[in-house]
Amino acid sequence: MHVYIGLLRKDPDSSYGVDFPDFPGCVTAAATLVEVGPMAVEALTFHIEAMREDGDPIPAPSSLEAIMADPFNHEAVPILVPVPDGLFDASRDAAAAE
Template structure:
């Protein structure tokens, strides 16, 4: 799996910004570190898809040491991102009892809750007790 170095930084009055040294112009941001990391995967996958559509060459990943030689990257947080990790969401229409839907809504984002519950159930079925 190909992994590229992403650089995250944050100014005092801004979101967490992410850019990719191997892909000038590929930038994203998030209000939390976790959101910025999720957005980085989506941004990189989309950027590479557009490059392929345009017939551009996809660069080989730079090493951490190469990326950190750039003084602009000092004092930042570097992490690896694989475009293969992108798993786009798909809108679905489901029918649930109102009480179940209301209970889910009180806990957290409905979509996130249902996705997590489905993953847990699928994992249980792979490894029955």
């Protein structure tokens, strides 16, 4: 199973939001903490499926240290978001990482 870091954010008077530093533009939101985990998995899975269909390489997960080094992320809470291994083509992704 592949695991990426999502960043949980919550402003007063808003839903819980999750964004993914490794996947700019991939975001989701939920009304409760119970809902936000499954919503994050679903959003990231759909995003990766769309990238695959477009022929885009899937990035390797960034480290927690690298993600949290960005000052914009200091207020966020990192969460682990697993995605199914079936979405990955190891040979293609290894070539993209080089």
